[in-house]
Amino acid sequence: MIRHTSKEEDPTLILKFAYRGTKQGLLVVVASKGQHWKGEEEHAKLNEGPDSVKKYKEAATVEGPSYTKGMVRIQAWMESAEEDTENRLVPDQGKKKEKSAEESKTTKPSNGIGMGNMIWAEKTREDRGSRDLTGRMMFGYELLMLDFVYQKSMQFANNLKLPTNCLGCQCKGGCSNPRACACAQLNGNDFPYVQRDGGRSADWERMLLPPRFAEDVGEALHCVNFAKAGERERKLIEAKSVVFECGPNCGCNVSCVNRISQQGIKYHLEVFRTPSKGWGVRSWDTIPSGAPICEYTGILTKTDDMDNIADNSYIFEIDCLQTMKGLDGRETRPGDVSSLINLDDKRSEVVEYCIDAGSVGNVARFINHSCQPNLFVQCILSSHHDMKMAKVMLFAADTIPPLEELTYDYGYALDSVVGADGKVVKMPCHCGAVDCRKWLY
């Protein structure tokens, strides 16, 4: 519940932000006792000069109800339009403007954070001069508000060493001949990603997708070209035991047909508020079946090191064997997995790994569970061949219409989660599927 009061009467500070080039904004309550928010200070310096730093510092150093996590918490989404939305973040202490009838008419149906914005910011930061400031700060606001740091690539715990002993292929340019490509051979002498209809052309080079990075992601804010791009895109038309992609040890380049999970998010994804599951994710575009959605990023950590963590909501346990076996029979995946299991891995003391997206992660951390999901999990090996530390990637299991929530099966076995007191912890499932199993775990 937002209280619209002044700093004196009530310590709550209300900030409004508008997204670049849109009529959408959000309303945020900053309320942290005795702290100021570094991101704001930085933003003030960059955009309004040093004098405003003090103002921002004071504004953010308000006394308020103490929030447990972070300094900023989103209280509500604002759907009204701001007058000046172009390239600006608009702090507005305690003065919530009523929506005019005209503004209400122009309000977009959507009411979430456009992850396209984040991605745009991520890319432009590297590639562009002044344009990146706003993007970066919008990005900064978003990630601070959400109590985590947005990271498009995986981070690694300090005590973790990734194996390096994997030989790549010797192909030059893009891989084209599955019989000559060592990575394709590991995939059963084939390239796993195919055109929409499943048809494969001998002329692989001709069909290489142009990389769609910074420039196109800007366009993605308006959903331009993406449906067309989806048709040409390579897809994983069936879930496999494991996919061997080309990687850093290979001779091919980054736009190789066998590096689809490495080419970034291609759809305009949005984090939105669901009625009963907290935040969720949906796309503004139609997503074709088999299309890559996103990697699950976070901090790759030994599962044992996470045992005492209070909130396990954002932990993805990399249990590729369970995934390969098809989530207790709920899925079927082709391929004999036995050859992929290292003898060492059959020992009970084998180290297990998980991805902790609690403090660092990408859009995947907001994707909810469903007992009838429209995404599937795919383990991918590219820079090494250790299944226990495989990359986790989500792909579309169906053609997904715009604004349908994206979900995958979290794969918990019933009664598999135990609390600190040794008792089984249960969580009811709100996926709403006809065949809902009623419990997440």
Ligand SMILES: C[S@@+](CC[C@H](N)C(=O)[O-])C[C@H]1O[C@@H](n2cnc3c(N)ncnc32)[C@H](O)[C@@H]1O
């Ligand atoms: C990885 S997070 C997903 C994003 C989360 N909804 C949020 O607001 O940040 C996992 C948590 O989301 C909630 N969740 C996900 N799927 C759910 C479902 N089908 N039913 C109920 N809660 C769900 C649970 O609280 C779970 O611990």
